[in-house]
Amino acid sequence: MSKTVKLRKGFDINLVGKAAKEMVEFAPAQTFAVKPTDFVGLQRPKVLVNEGDTVKAGTPIFFDKAMEQVKFVAPVSGEIIEVKRGEKRKLLEIRILADKEVAYEDLGKIDLSKIDRETLVDRLAQGGVWPHIIQRPFGVIANPADEPKAIYVSAFDTNPLSPDMAFVLQGQEAYFQAGLDALTKLTSGKVHLNINGDEQGSSLFSQAKNVEINRFSGPHPAGNVGVQIHHLDPINKGDLVWTVNPVGVAQIGKLVLEGKYDASKVIVLTGSELSKRGYVKTISGSAVTNYVKGNLQSGHIRVISGNVLTGEKISMEGYLGYYHNQITVIPEGDYEEFLGWLKPTTSKLSFHKAIGMLSFLNKGEFKVDTNTHGEERPFVVSGVFEKVLPMDILPTYLFKAIHAEDFDEMEQLGLYEIIEEDVALCEFVDPSKNDLQELVRSGIELLMYS
Amino acid sequence: MKALQNLFDSIKPNFEKGGKWEKFHTLYEGHRTIAFAPDLTTKAKGAQIKDATDLKRVMITVVIAMVPALLFGILNIGHQHFMATGEAATWIDKAVFGAISVLPILIVSYAVGLLTEFTFCVIRNHPISEGYLVTGMLIALVMPPYIPLWQVALATIFAVVIGKEVFGGTGMNILNVAMTARAFLYFAYPAQISGDQVWTYLADKTAVDGYSGATALAVAYNAGVEGVDAGQALAQHNASIGADFSFMNMFMGWIPGSIGETSTLMALIGAVILIGTGVASWKIIVSGFGGAYVMGLVMNLFAANEFMAMAPHLHLVMGGLAFGVVFMATDPVSASQTETGKWIYGFLIGALTIIIRVTNPAYPEGIMLAVLLMNVFAPLIDYYVVKANKTRRLQRATV
Numbered sequence: 001m002s003k004t005v006k007l008r009k010g011f012d013i014n015l016v017g018k019a020a021k022e023m024v025e026f027a028p029a030q031t032f033a034v035k036p037t038d039f040v041g042l043q044r045p046k047v048l049v050n051e052g053d054t055v056k057a058g059t060p061i062f063f064d065k066a067m068e069q070v071k072f073v074a075p076v077s078g079e080i081i082e083v084k085r086g087e088k089r090k091l092l093e094i095r096i097l098a099d100k101e102v103a104y105e106d107l108g109k110i111d112l113s114k115i116d117r118e119t120l121v122d123r124l125a126q127g128g129v130w131p132h133i134i135q136r137p138f139g140v141i142a143n144p145a146d147e148p149k150a151i152y153v154s155a156f157d158t159n160p161l162s163p164d165m166a167f168v169l170q171g172q173e174a175y176f177q178a179g180l181d182a183l184t185k186l187t188s189g190k191v192h193l194n195i196n197g198d199e200q201g202s203s204l205f206s207q208a209k210n211v212e213i214n215r216f217s218g219p220h221p222a223g224n225v226g227v228q229i230h231h232l233d234p235i236n237k238g239d240l241v242w243t244v245n246p247v248g249v250a251q252i253g254k255l256v257l258e259g260k261y262d263a264s265k266v267i268v269l270t271g272s273e274l275s276k277r278g279y280v281k282t283i284s285g286s287a288v289t290n291y292v293k294g295n296l297q298s299g300h301i302r303v304i305s306g307n308v309l310t311g312e313k314i315s316m317e318g319y320l321g322y323y324h325n326q327i328t329v330i331p332e333g334d335y336e337e338f339l340g341w342l343k344p345t346t347s348k349l350s351f352h353k354a355i356g357m358l359s360f361l362n363k364g365e366f367k368v369d370t371n372t373h374g375e376e377r378p379f380v381v382s383g384v385f386e387k388v389l390p391m392d393i394l395p396t397y398l399f400k401a402i403h404a405e406d407f408d409e410m411e412q413l414g415l416y417e418i419i420e421e422d423v424a425l426c427e428f429v430d431p432s433k434n435d436l437q438e439l440v441r442s443g444i445e446l447l448m449y450s
Numbered sequence: 451m452k453a454l455q456n457l458f459d460s461i462k463p464n465f466e467k468g469g470k471w472e473k474f475h476t477l478y479e480g481h482r483t484i485a486f487a488p489d490l491t492t493k494a495k496g497a498q499i500k501d502a503t504d505l506k507r508v509m510i511t512v513v514i515a516m517v518p519a520l521l522f523g524i525l526n527i528g529h530q531h532f533m534a535t536g537e538a539a540t541w542i543d544k545a546v547f548g549a550i551s552v553l554p555i556l557i558v559s560y561a562v563g564l565l566t567e568f569t570f571c572v573i574r575n576h577p578i579s580e581g582y583l584v585t586g587m588l589i590a591l592v593m594p595p596y597i598p599l600w601q602v603a604l605a606t607i608f609a610v611v612i613g614k615e616v617f618g619g620t621g622m623n624i625l626n627v628a629m630t631a632r633a634f635l636y637f638a639y640p641a642q643i644s645g646d647q648v649w650t651y652l653a654d655k656t657a658v659d660g661y662s663g664a665t666a667l668a669v670a671y672n673a674g675v676e677g678v679d680a681g682q683a684l685a686q687h688n689a690s691i692g693a694d695f696s697f698m699n700m701f702m703g704w705i706p707g708s709i710g711e712t713s714t715l716m717a718l719i720g721a722v723i724l725i726g727t728g729v730a731s732w733k734i735i736v737s738g739f740g741g742a743y744v745m746g747l748v749m750n751l752f753a754a755n756e757f758m759a760m761a762p763h764l765h766l767v768m769g770g771l772a773f774g775v776v777f778m779a780t781d782p783v784s785a786s787q788t789e790t791g792k793w794i795y796g797f798l799i800g801a802l803t804i805i806i807r808v809t810n811p812a813y814p815e816g817i818m819l820a821v822l823l824m825n826v827f828a829p830l831i832d833y834y835v836v837k838a839n840k841t842r843r844l845q846r847a848t849v
Contacts, residue, residue, distance in 0.1 A: 013499075234843075234846060236843070236846060237847060238847075304498050308498045308499045309498070309499075310497070311498055312494060313493075313494040313495070313498065330499065332491060333491050333492075334489045334490075336486035336487060336488065337486060337487040338485065338486055339485070339486075340487025341483075341487050341507050342506070342507065345502070348502035349499075349502060350502040351501055351503070352501065352507075352727075352728060353726065353727045353728050354508050354510075354511040354728070355507065355514050356507065357502060357727075370491040370499060371487075371489070371492075372490045373487060373500055373502045373503070373504050374483075374487065374500075374503075374504025374506065375479075375483060375488055375490065377504075377577075377579060377580075377621065378619070378621030378622060379621055380505055380508070380620065380621045380782060381505070381508055381729075381782050382731075382782045382785070382787040383782075383789060386789060392842065394788060394835075394836055396787060397787075397788075397832075397836050412840040413836070413839070413843075414843060420496070424496075424497055427497040428497050428499065428500060428501055429501045430500075430501070431505050431508050433504065435493060435496055437495075437497065438493075438495070438496055
């Protein structure tokens with residue numbers, strides 16, 4: 001039974017710096033990196049290559065000793081130039097100097113009609129695409145030994161300045177469908193494809209076969225897969241479901257149809273500080289320098305891999321994250337503002353309407369920087385988080401339970417149903433400026449590892 | 451503004467680790483962040499942008515919402531004074547007289563409260579929070595105009611220390627801080643905060659013949675005791691000098707009472723600001739008035755005496771109900787924090803206020819005790835609302 005769900009709670013953050021739906025050209029990057037820090041829940045990564053080794057796209061370069069079957073592979077062919085470690089030898093980055101022409105490891109095509117589930121799981125785990133499959137609860141890479149109750153794909157992204165998924169996957173219809181077909185083999189339950197109910201939408205999604213199509217409409221976070229699961233079949237204790245983002249589905253499809261790990265993808269360059277914005281074809285883990293340097297409107301900026309709510313600050317020489325389909329560049333906000341907490345303004349974006357905060361009168365786009373606009377405080381204002389979290393969850397009480405490290409409360413109040421991205425809006429609107437995404441992860445880690 | 455920034459920068463080393471005033475670091479930060487919104491940026495991971503509203507702006511919104519009540523209070527203190535003494539006076543005279551009696555109370559409340567707060571921030575080394583901006587104003591507004599300043603200071607210290615800081619500061623308190631201050635005075639020094647003599651500031655003058663300084667609540671209560679119609683008793687009270695307790699007079703607030711509480715209209719203007727800006731919960735305000743009205747009707751059903759038989763709409767404009775429901779009950783820290791809980795919490799505050807008013811001769815004003823009582827019960831209400839949420843989740847799992 002496909003469902004149509006209308007959500008009312010939430011908040012669309014309307015920023016300056018949207019990209020037109022057109023491809024732009026940039027010189028391809030020379031270096032690429034796989035960042036183990038992108039993969040949540042990685043425990044004991046073991047590096048398989050040394051500096052100076054040559055690899056092909058699809059060559060395993062490290063794995064997690066806690067889940068040996070899943071291999072993390074090189075996105076391009078070339079030479080390993082650095083295995084960067086941080087404090088306590090924590091693995092930070094494995095950098096590859098790319099060949100001009102990408103050479104692929106032959107992983108063998110997959111005939112979905114003949115293959116059994118176990119072999120398919122193994123092929124996906126060896127083929128570099130497995131990390132796209134995320135397990136809920138907890139939002140960590142799925143364990144190949146598990147079988148999920150269902151698999152969910154959100155076909156649209158409602159985050160600020162987010163890419164249009166249909167545009168990103170243009171021309172990849174066959175791959176996308178093959179990816180979905182592969183997913184249907186992984187679960188005895190259904191594969192849900194959740195599409196945007198507010199738009200006519202691309203036939204790429206609405207005509208997809210062998211899946212259950214559900215429609216979601218409303219403000220952000222309507223596109224968050226966690227919110228969607230909550231309204232389709234909420235996760236209870238003991239349940240296990242998997243989620244994949246559409247780009248991951250297409251990459252799985254490429255492995256199935258072509259027999260190679262092709263990490264190329266289309267990402268969107270956005271943000272108020274970029275001069276040339278648009279969609280660009282790149283490869284997972286690409287250095288962002290070429291996209292950013294010489295393409296800036298001002299000097300003092302922050303480059304973000306991902307969107308402004310859940311992304312990660314990277315340097316101008318940094319690398320695109322494994323899961324990110326977007327680079328956002330916004331002004332850095334490290335300035336003091338005289339009576340900044342009191343001045344009336346229509347140009348500063350706020351969910352609230354407290355005295356002088358008149359942004360609700362401004363229907364236009366907002367240029368937002370990274371200033372926190374205030375210091376951290378205890379929770380004082382109540383009822384705000386509830387307005388931006390369209391789930392039957394009491395966020396304030398959940399956060400307090402995590403603070404108190406009360407395991408029973410965390411469980412009972414719904415920590416199984418949310419991950420960082422679901423509370424990103426709560427973190428944005430919080431007048432007390434708490435780091436709620438970090439808090440939620442710390443709670444999840446408590447539940448997982450103790 | 452560069453000059454001010456430079457001044458802050460120049461004294462900054464003294465407050466840093468190893469500086470001579472290292473201990474007072476939090477005071478430095480507190481003042482700098484009032485002058486300048488801080489230059490903090492978001493972390494490398496997580497939300498990269500944050501909402502432009504912070505707690506300071508939320509708190510100042512509440513303070514601004516109370517300004518109409520304060521200004522009206524000042525004017526009314528003067529108005530009551532000249533009416534009681536029978537002297538002719540212009541509005542300017544009244545405002546000046548009112549300001550002379552109200553401003554010292556306000557200043558003492560802020561000065562003593564902030565000093566107490568700063569002391570705790572320095573000792574406990576936590577940042578100065580904005581909460582007292584609101585509390586300082588509230589404490590002044592719930593005082594009678596005649597109150598000795600040392601009592602204001604004492605009550606403020608008691609409220610900040612016992613009501614808030616012992617629990618960990620702003621955001622952690624169980625009781626509404628301003629109500630704690632008032633309750634402290636009520637039980638420690640009842641002579642200065644109850645009876646008929648304290649609500650009109652006579653200074654050294656004497657009242658005209660036939661003037662009674664009683665509050666509307668006292669008049670209505672006495673009507674109940676004496677068995678005369680409460681509505682009529684109110685309308686006839688001080689009617690000879692035009693200071694009667696008609697519905698309109700009480701709604702406008704030209705009656706004796708605590709500084710900020712007399713005018714229902716000003717409380718409603720505050721409510722409009724608070725609800726319009728989304729700072730206070732409209733659910734608490736609406737259910738608070740609703741609870742009072744419904745309980746007024748219930749009292750009518752029993753009608754054991756004339757006060758109980760009084761028309762319920764009069765209850766809404768008498769005493770401090772409107773002020774308490776709008777500004778005290780909605781304090782988000784001590785109120786119920788679940789959305790369902792807010793309905794119950796507000797309703798019970800309204801209802802309890804009327805019960806205390808009508809049935810208890812010792813406490814003619816019920817709102818103070820009703821708010822404090824419901825502050826104590828708010829976590830219990832929330833407990834059951836949260837439990838219902840957990841149960842829903844559990845049932846879903848077993849179906």
